[in-house]
Amino acid sequence: MSFERSSERAYRHGDAGPAVAEIRFKLVVLGLLADLSAPLSGTSTAVFDDDTDRAVRAFQQQRGLTVDGVVGATTYHALDEARWRIGDRILFYMPARLQAGDDVATLQQRMLDMGFDCGRVDGLFGVETEQALREFQRNVGIPADGTCGPTTFKALDKLARTVVGGRPHAMRESEAINRAGPTLSGKLVIIDPGHGGADIGVSGHGLDEAALAYDLASRVEGRLTLTGSSAFLTRGPDGDLDEVDRAGFANAAGADLVISLHVDAQANPQAAGCATYYFGNDRIDHHSSVGERFADLVQREVCARTDLVDLRAHRKTWDLLRRTRMPAVRIEPGYLSNPGDAARLADPAFRDVLAEAVVAAVQRLYLPPDEDAETGLLHIPADLRTGAGRPG
Ligand SMILES: [Zn+2]
Structure with missing residues (x-):
């Protein structure tokens, strides 16, 4: 069961105020909450109503989070990550605090589709993503700096639509x-x-x-x-x-x-x-x-x-x-x-x-995939022995 730390503020049905307005705004941007009923940011009267509750649960379902309608730290961060589209910001490896967002996931997905192994599509710009990006940049003849900026966005756009490779991560x-x-x-x-x-x-x-x-x-x-x-x-x-x-x-x-x-x-x-x-x-x-x-x-x-x-x-x-x-x-x-x-x-x-x-x-x-076949083979020597023991 997931948990909210007591020190973290969590928002749920019935709450009101500026934080709720911000949550509702993010849900509107994601198309999960109707625009008309959403008072935009800064409104101190915004209410976490039935529609907000439904939108939060739909978002949690989509994202593989615990579906409880509560916006704690995990759901809040996920809402924040969901707003990034590829091209919105320059992406690069920051060891101390990895960039996280849907734009990173899209970059990873495109590289995997083209056969550049960046590990999991986890939406986190880690060292494997940087290495795969350099490899991609070398392959398309742009500076292999491991930074995903305008030149790389353009190259990705041109290639990602036409080239489809394997699923290197699953195979690896x-x-x-x-x-x-x-x-x-x-x-x-x-x-x-x-x-x-x-x-x-x-x-x-x-x-x-x-x-x-x-x-x-x-x-x-x-x-x-x-x-x-x-x-x-x-x-x-x-x-x-x-x-x-x-x-x-x-x-x-x-x-x-x-x-x-x-x-x-x-x-x-x-x-x-x-x-x-x-x-x-x-x-x-x-x-x-x-x-x-x-x-x-x-x-x-x-x-x-x-x-x-x-x-x-x-x-x-x-x-x-x-x-x-x-x-x-x-x-x-x-x-x-x-x-x-x-x-x-x-x-x-x-x-x-x-x-x-x-x-x-x-x-x-850790047993090899053909383990079942080997188990079955164990009976064969006995049959062979019986056959061999019979006079021809
Ligand atoms: Zn638990």
Whole structure:
């Protein structure tokens, strides 16, 4: 479950004032809110009404964010990023504070379509985007300065419409997994217990999310270590980091895989089951293929070993999934607001089964794609032996 830090101001249905006017203005610019009913910026009487609530939810749905109608830091930043169109500003690599926006995503998408590997289409102008841009500039014979200004915009415009290459990022991700080989030995897996410290996440039936996530993470860590891989947790039992820092930790460690653990809760106590999320953006039809495969494996293993309802794998653009440079998933095995799920999660034996399911999914991720065929082949030697033993 996503969270708003208590120090952050969040705006929702019923709020009024200049900040609400600004939010409404951004929604109007994006075409999600009708112009006529929107008092423009600076109006202290602007109200977060039903239409605003609907527009915010539609925006969150489009962007792969948590759809709750609340404009906290995450949704606010996403609204801000959404206003940039390619050509609006000069784009370049700023290590201290990466430029973020739809213009960066468009640049990345165009380069990928032409076969220049800039990594994920995450809308962040990082070092891979700069390298791909230099490569592109060299190829079209303009100064390879890694800065996307007027000359590059023109070149992109001319070429992007005519040249269509492959999907180098998807291929590279899968190749990295295949190259890594079928054992877990030497793999570095970052396990991220959600929330922590003052932020306990959701709670219900005597359980809280932060403590539960930490307990689950420790169980996964112990089992992963037995397989010969290295596993690190992003936080201690009481630690707290925001999602950007957690992603930064995984990137700095050069992890092979990131597994974030949360649980969910809803006002409706009927809501129950396990869902897994991976990086993906339906708006531009881009996702992490290995993230998707791993999320599917987690769902398969968890739902085969437990009676949790299968809520399947879904694409999200949450910071931890978006800013990590390696496949990352967030698993939410159950709802604390549901009596049945909460009772299951309260049982340490059940949490052990969940941890085993997660580790089984990690092992399957690194098996070669033809593993099923090889399993089938194991029966053949016996048949051959029987045949060979018979006198001709
Ligand atoms: Zn959570």
